[in-house]
Amino acid sequence: MADASDGPDVAPVTEADIERVFRAEYGRAVAVLVRLVGDIDLAEEAVQEAFATAVERWPTAGLPPSPAGWIITAARRKAIDRQRREASRDGRQAEALLLYATGDRPGDEPVEEGPVHDDRLRLIFTCCHPALAESAQVALTLRLLGGLTSAEIARAFLVGEPTMAQRIVRAKGKIRDARIPYRVPADADLPDRLRPVLAVVYLIFNEGYLSAGPDEGPQREELCAEAIRLGRLLAELMPDEPEVLGLLALMLLIQARRPARFTPDGALILLADQDRTRWDRDLVAEGRALVRRCLRRGAPGPYQIQAAINAVHSDAATASATDWRQIVQLYDQQLELAPSPVVALHRAVALAEVEGPAEALAQIEHLDLDGYYLWHALRADLLRRLDRRAEAALAYRAALTRTQNPAERAQLERGLRSVTTRPD
Structure with a gap:
């Protein structure tokens, strides 16, 4: 490769630029490598090494025309080198011939990888295979498709990093030992298999949204961004699945309300009291457009209906309307x-x-x-509105014992004070 000084000026590439490429393309690169090498650990290691090389080269060489293609090709070479070192002579030659079938040759600069339409979809279904526990599905999806580290996932789900790392290792081992296929299910199996995929993506979103108060840190908000990115990916790869569109619409319409959810001092603002002029109108418009697409298909499902409910909320300028x-x-x-x-x-x-x-x-x-705090919270609010103050106070206290979320607790404590403090 020619030094940057030998050619035209190269636009500076910062660590932040590479970080953006990493967040956007890590999942795609891992998915391609899993298909090529058939080993999740090897694929991950090769992609991570490719990004490490990018950190060294790109600041002086400049951003390649297709950063994703560069990373995928570089990672493929690193995987080939690893397999050649570890395999027997005959096996090594066979693997090299297979992986170089695209025209790559040692010593060439990375070439651009063409568009990938289904590798990430295969990887999502692998991560969300029903043989894996739900907690493992979530962790593995965030790790392989979102590129989050074990530490980031652990912080987001409030568990220790060793616990999360072990969860991910066990999930990969289960995929390997059970020979879970790296493929999209057959059409006949797709509805049942798609359900856990959508459930995992929505669980990731809810974990970020419901816990992402002003003092909760960026990891929680990042979970929402990752879930929406995965939702967009699913919608891109499965545009004819109305429940996929419904889930994406639902997340967008809920996310649009984030700017109005908290007061400047961190207090939670209920939907009925939010300043709707602060809602993100672009996200609202995108979500509503997806809901209209779903309605035209005439095949309603739970995510589509939830999205439609949130679209109705977005129709009104105020809660009373x-x-x-x-x-x-x-x-x-x-x-x-x-x-x-x-x-x-x-x-x-x-x-x-x-x-x-x-x-x-x-x-x-x-x-x-009885174990769900929101049931007690709603009972408390309804009893308060009926002026059954003593019963409302009991319900508020019951709700408080069933949530540890600071914003929810503060809201419940305000409700409790409203029924236990007599007006002057």
Whole structure:
């Protein structure tokens, strides 16, 4: 490679530039390498070594025309070198012939890799195979597709780094030992196999969104960004799956409210009290457009319905202008498709605006959700609105014992004070 001084001026490349490429392209590069070498650990090591080489070269050589192609080609060579060192002579030659089939030769500069349409999709389904525990699915998805380190994932999920690292190692070992195939399921199996993939992505998003208060640190917000990026990837790779579009729309519409969720001093602002002019209008518009695409398909599913509910919220300039009857109807539809006491609980929030707090309270009293803080929190709010202050206080206290989230606790404590402090 010619030195930068021998040619035209090269735009400076900073560590931040390389970090952006890493976040955007790490998952793609690992996915391609897994297909080529059939080994997740080897693929990861090769991609990491390729990025280490980029850190050395790019600041002087400049950013290549296709950074992703450069990384993938460099990583492929490093994997070949590793396999040649570790394999027998015959095996080494066979692997080299296979991996050099694209025209690569030792000594050449990395060439550009063409567009990859399905390698990442295969890797997502591998990470979310039902043989793996849900916690392992989440960790492995963030590690391989998001490029997060074990330390970053551990901080986000409030566990120790050794615990998270071991979880990831065990998940990789399970894939290897059980010979979990690196492929997208057959069409007949796709609906059932897609469900855990979407659930993992949404779990990652919720972990970031529900916990990302002003004092929670950037790792929580980064989880939301990673989930949305994975959602966009799924929508790109599976554009004909309406539930994929529905999940992406749902995350975008919820994420749009982030700027209005907290006061300057960190207090949580409930949806009904948020300044909707602070919502991200671009995210709202994108989410609503996806909801319209889903509606045109006429194949409703739980994520699409949740997205539609959030789209109705975005229609109104204020909470009082919200079409609560339409939201109740959408929850009714969701209960038909996927009955759940949590869905019934959320339906009661809308029902209280249509039929009043007494009817909503009657609807939730029979729900088996005693361990769920939100059930107690909603009971407390409905009892407060009915001026049943002593019962409301008990419900607020019960909710407080069931959440450790600082923002949620502060909100509940304000509610408790409102029913235990007599006005002057």
